[in-house]
Each structure stands twice: as structure tokens, then as C-alpha cells.
Amino acid sequence: MKTVILWFRRDLRLADNPALRAAVEEAERVIPVYLHAPEEEAQWAPGGASCWWLHASLQALSQDLAAKQSRLIIRRGQSSLSLLRELIDETGAEGVYWNRLYEPLIVERDRSVKAALREQGVNAKSFRAHLLREPWEMRTGKGEPYRVFTPFWRTLAKQGDPPQPLRQPPTLRPPGQWPSRQTVAELGLLLRPRWDRKLHDLWQPGEAGAALALDHFLDGAMAVYKDGRDLPAESDTARLSPHLHFGEISPHQAWHRARARMAGQARLSEGGEAWLRQLAWREFAHHVLFEFPHSSDEPLYERWAGFPWREGYQPLLRAWQRGETGFPIVDAGMRELWATGYMHNRVRMIAASLLVKNIRAPWQEGARWFWDTLVDADLANNSMGWQWSAGSGADAAPYFRIFNPWTQSKRFDPQGRYIRRWVPELAELPDRDIHTPQASAPAILAAAGIQLGRDYPEPIIDYKTSREEALAAARAIRQS
Template sequence: MRRVKPVLVWFRLDLRLSDHAPLWEAAREGGPVIPVYVWSPEEEAPWSPGGASRWWLHHSLTALDASLRAAGSRLIIRRGRVVKALADLVRETGAVTVYAHRRVEPAARQLEEEVVRAMSERGVKVRLWADSNLVDPDRVKTQSGEPFQVFTAFWRRCLALSDPPRPLPAPDRVPGPAVWPRGLSCERLELLPKPDWAAGLRATWRPGETAAGERLKRFLKDGWREYATRRDQPAEEGTSRLSPHLHFGEITPRQVWHAVREWAEGQGWNASRWRESAFLRELFWREFAGYLLWHFPHAVERPLRPEWERFPWREDAAGLRAWQRGRTGYPIVDAGMRELWHTGWMHNRVRMIVASFLVKDLRISWLEGARWFWDTLVDADLASNTMGWQWSAGCGVDAAPYFRVFHPVLQGQKFDPDGAYVRRWCPELARVPPEWIHRPFEAPPLLLEAAGVRLGRDYPEPVVSHAAARQAALAAWQSLRAGRSQGAA
């Protein structure tokens, strides 16, 4: 009988066994399969994983290794340059093929090209799958053959396509080699923070494929039906919180899609109702972000609207630090930034509010916000993070116009009317009545005294006047428009 050569399955942001085409195909072929993960943060710089992402990665890799061992395999971890690590494993195992999922990030795509070239020189075939997303970004274009730059048009085009294929099951068994190559333990990667600041992350999250599936089931049972009405209320758990699991590939978008379909059809929903539901629309916003990064890789460092290269952003170290630490004097902003610091996550509505405050009230560059989120979010996805910040700043495609400036007090009153979210994350304001909770700087002094709050001591004074900051931001935007008009003339 013909002996099947070993296959290296190169794990990246696809830390799961189910719906994993490279692993499924390698296991189906029947020969030895060597699952490998290479820790090479230098090759992803300047967007190598931040502190919160490294914490998650440690636990996700640990969970993946446990799942592989249950299937008769194990995860081989190496560190250093990816090409060298894979070449070493090819030499040690006799593998003649490398299977992996394709990624959309610019540094990851460049790395794929290097791997394909280096392996080809060694007679090793590399096969990359493009099914980590609902749609292949190369196959969805406008009628003129250009990339979509408006979400609604992109979404409608995707809905016109056939449903994504059903997810693949996890292999019952992953055959291993007779002799395993050496590998590192997760601990040797030193991903966990020292000193340990991750207590809030541990209390909030459980990384891994099993936890991802359980979270999805819980959301479909308890939160899906009311998602459209509850998703903007930060005090409630009205969202799925699947974003970190999706980012690390512990669950796939098509697994989510088909789980929603199965649940909705079980409830008697027709196809148009569930396919155009608010939740799946948000899933496609994630797809759109990856799609844009695929077609416009420069967006991680530069605005998608070129004229924004000239925008007069301010240098304000004190303001940036106040924003990062949740000390701006605007409770809804501070609550969001403190939730982020403690849990590695922030409610999406609040993300928009705090982003607007940074780029419009403080007029600090969106890149500063993107970098801070990158380091502190457990779901720090480069595509979603980049496009979210460019949307807030008004410099991306299909972005919120710059003149739309969120009023932090009105946003708090609208989406956290009784102040429950603020009281949780800004406990020094817990006794302030609801009518003043989002504007303590306007509250009567005797009322604040009775609530145990002295502005400037217990809770900060506002770092800026929103009204004055709004006018300055609009003036800066008008100067940009004037410069564009003169240039066009």
C-alpha cells in the first residue's frame, strides 16, 4: 500500500478542530498529520498581538492542544521566523505538504507569500484555504469589477449569493507520526502578563472552541430574539460576545450562520427574516471589515480617504492618558474605558461613543485610539479595529460623517438612562441620581456633596467642554474641506 507522506497543518487564527478544512483534509488523507503553531510576533509588527490578545492566545492554544490530544494528536509549538520553523519541521518529519488557512492582514499575506516561495524551493507544496470567512473577498465585486466601498451594497450582494457551505465536523481522529518532533509548551511563549493584571479577564472570559460553542448556544437560547432591541444597551448582556472567539478562529462565521438558520427555522421564521436579521447584518459588518482590509491593505496606517492625511490632529498626551484611564469627566466615556481595562472588552455602542470623544472632542488621531484598543481588547481584530476607528473618524469608506459628533451626555442618557452601566464601572458616582449621573459637572453642589462626590477629587472635572470642542472639531473639518476644494480647483 502506498505510504502517505506527513502533512503539516499550520494553525494561525483558526484555533479549533471543527469546520477546519486544512485539518479535515489532512486527516482524511490518512497519513501522519503534524499540527503546528509558530509564535512569531516580530513578523506581524507593528501589529503583533497586544497584551490582552496574548493572554487569550495562551489559553486558546492550551485548549487547542487538549482537543488535539483527545483526538490522538498534539499541537507542536515553535517560536521564531515562520519560514525557518516550517522548514525545520519539513526536514524533521519528511512532510511534503503544508496546509493552512489564508488571512487578510497585510503582514500575514506577505508571510504566506514567503512561505509558499520558500517551501516551493524545497519541493514542498503549500495549500491555502479561503473559507475562514462567509465570502471570498476576491469573488465579491461591483458590476464594474471594483471592490465595494459601501456596506449596504456589499451586504445586498452577499445576500444574493447562495448560503455558505455547511460547517465541517471535527475529525474523530487525527493520525500522528510514529515519532513526534519536539515542541514548546505554551508557558515557554511567556504570553501571560507579569505582573499579573489579568484577574478581570479571567473572571469574564473562557477562551477555547468549547467555550465558543457554548456561548453561541446560550445566545441563541437567551439573547437572539431580542438582539435588535437590546444590543444598544450597555448595562445589559444583549450582544453575543462572540467577537474574541471569532477573532481567534475558535468558531467560524459559517458555524454562526448555520446555527442561526437552524434556530430560526425551528421557530418558523422564513428565510428573508433570519437572513436579514440585525445579528447576521452585524456579522456581515465584520466580513466587510476584512473585505476592505484585503483590498486596501494600507488602511492599517493611513486613512482610506486620502485628503484626511492633511487633517490637523492634536498632540495631547494628558488628554490621551485621561481617555485611556477613564478619567475624562464624562461618565459614559469613563465607564467604557474602565470596562475595557478590566475585562478586555467594551460594548459596541460605547466603543462608538469613546471613539467619537477621542477623535472629535479631543481631536486626537484615530491611530492613537486604534493602537490603544489593539493592546487592550481581547477581540483586537486588525480589520475590525481599523475600520471601526476610520468609521468613527470619518476618514474611511462608508464612514460616519465627521460633522456627526456624539454628545457624551446625550448618548449616556439615551443608552444608559438609569445610569446602571455608569454605576457599575464608575462606582464613585453610584449615589448620584439618574438625572445627573451623566452630567455630574452640572449637578448642584449640595446634591453632589450628599452623594459623596467632590469633583476634582472623587471624580474628575471634564477635560474639555464638549460644546467648545465640537466647534473646534467642525472648524478643523471645514478647513480640510476648504483645502480639498482649493486643490480640486
């Protein structure tokens, strides 16, 4: 073929990009394209934090392509198929190559695009790049999709290491004449007012930033990851999730880099294996969403659709969103999220449990808030995480799990360092009191300069009563 359009989506990298490699090998000229048609994703179009990341990542990709004597053609429209047809007419392209994604609306869109392009004689081809294995390749002994992680992990592990990642092509042969393009700024991804300005100091979107983040983790925190990943005051996680979501690094690259670093170093094996298991959780989340597409909006298990959510929960939801619940570990997490576009995973579970089990707000409310505020908002991971917390989804425990925010806080942030960082009004409390200021003696609160209800809220919900109500509701669901 003379000319192929390379359709970038959430594979914003040049290394280990199968669609890019195939385009370079099979065509004389390659036209890299990014199409922005968020309406095709309906309510799951990128949220505010994700849009900030996308803006920066597209800028980085444009620079990387320029270094290869190429450029990124950006177009904005209502329909990806219409935009592709316009580009085919303008360039005479004979093929369109892309890497597959697995969210329900995107799968439906891509199938329609592939069929329509092939019908008009265009060589439309898609490739696996976003996951280690295709969702449909993973089956139980009965030939059914998985709903429980541990047997999924065993099957994945038995298949051995994934293929080695592909290298960047040395160059991309440009067309004789480039089609017109829009700028990244013209996509309007940045918010007004600029809540997201603070994110620039915390993250480096792009392929180079992803490589640096992985190096930093492999050189340091991986050795203590097995236990350290549960401590929110420490920096013992990889923080690679937004890079993986936007495809600035592939799971193949992450997997093999970790394996290479673990080789011959026993001290790294325990932490490294625990981290590879987390990559497998990402695979599992995409497997579940692909096989059960309703699970992004509805309970995976239908009986949980009748769970009795609290009437008039909206004021409690708003307090949760603002980090003003009166439960310090939860408030610290919600404030970290607002300030950084990220929340430590242990704290995500605690905060989610409070919302769906004690406040009894629908898990979809939490999922929507995380979708808009997380830089690593991923439909598969977000949906599975919230359904796990609600007890309605894949891998939910046989019992109705309710996290106690106070015992969780004392266990995983014993010195209150995480709380002091994000809830500074409690910073002067002693370690033993910072987790439960409402139980502190008046003299201790006074010495710390705190008046509950003025400087920091009382708990917005009675934990014991709300726990009993949630357990009763769950029993009713199971008995119905």
C-alpha cells in the same frame, strides 16, 4: 502523501477546519503545528489582552488534540518559513496545509512561504476558513472593491447561505515519532505583573468556550438583539468576537446555527437577521483591509491625512485611557475595557468619538490602545472602527458625525446602570444627574458625597467648543 504538517494560526478549532479536513483525507499522518513568530507582524503583533487569550486558547487546543490521540507541536522563532523547514527536515513531511488570513503583513508572509515551499518540492496549500467569502470575490458592478457597507451586504446576501460547516475528524493519525516541541508557557504570552488574572473569571477561550458562548446567545439575547445590542447595561450581545478572531468558531458555524434557530420562530427573525448583518460587517472590514492595506495605519481617504490634530494632546489621551475624562459614559467604557478586556460596542463608538473629535487625538492612538487592551483586537475591525469614528474610512457618513456623550448616555443607559457599575463614585447620584454630574446642583452632589475635582473629575475638554473646532477642521479638509 505520507505526512502533512497542519499549520494552525488563527483557526484554533477542530470542527469546520478545511485545512485539517484536507490533511486528514490526503495524508497518512498529520502533524499539528503552531508557530509563534510575532515579529513577522511588526507593530501589529498580538497585544497584551490578545496574548492572554492566545495562551488559554492554545492550551485548550492542545487538550482537544490529545483527545484525538494527537498533539500540538509548538515552536517559537523569528521566521515561520525557517521553522517550517526545520520541521520538514525532522519529519520528512511532504505537505504543509493552512487556512488563509488577510492582514497585509500576513498575506505577504504567506505568499513568500508558499512560493518557497513549492520551490523545494513541498505541497503547500491554503484554504478559506476565516471568512464567509474571499475578499477578492466581492466586487461592485464596476468590478471595484467596496467602500460602503450596504451594497456590500446586498451582494453578500444575494449569494445565499455559505456552505455547511465541516464536522470534526474522528481521529488524527499520528507520526511514528513526534518532533520536539515547546510548551505554551515557554512562549511567554502572559504579562508580568499579571494584570490579566481577572480575565479568567470572565472568559472561556477555546473551541468549547466558543460553542457555549454561541449557545448562550442563541438561547437568550438573540431574540432582543436588534434593540438590545445598543444597551450597555444589558447582556444582549453575543460576545463572540474574540472566539471568531482566534478561529475557535468559524463564521460558517455561527451563520448556520443562527439560521437553524431562526427557522420557524418569527420572534427570533428580527434579532437574528440583525446579528447576521453584524457578521457581514466583519466580512466587510476584512474586505476593506485586504483591498486597501494602508488603511491599518493611514486614512483610507488620503485627504484626511491633513486633519489638524490637537498639539499636546498626550495628557488628555492619558486621562481617556484611565477612564478619567469627566464624561461618565466614556469613563465607564474605558474602565470596563481595563477590567474585562472588552467594551460594549455602543460605548466604543462614544469613547472613540470623544477621543478623535473632541480631544482631537489621532485615531491611530485609540487604535493602538484598543489593540493592546481588547481580547477581541482584530486588525480589520479595529482599523475600520477607528477610521469610521474619525470620518476618514469606509462607510463614513457624508456629514462629520460627532457623538454627544451626554445625550448618548441618557438614551442608551437611561437609568445609569452601566455607569454605576463602572464608575461607582457616581452611584449615589439620581438617574437624571448621573449622566452630567458637572451640571448637578451643589446640594445634589453633596448628598451623593461627591466633590468634583476630588472624587470625580470635571470634563477634561469643553464639549461645545471642541465640537465647533472639529467641525471647522472638517470643513477645511473638505474645501481644500
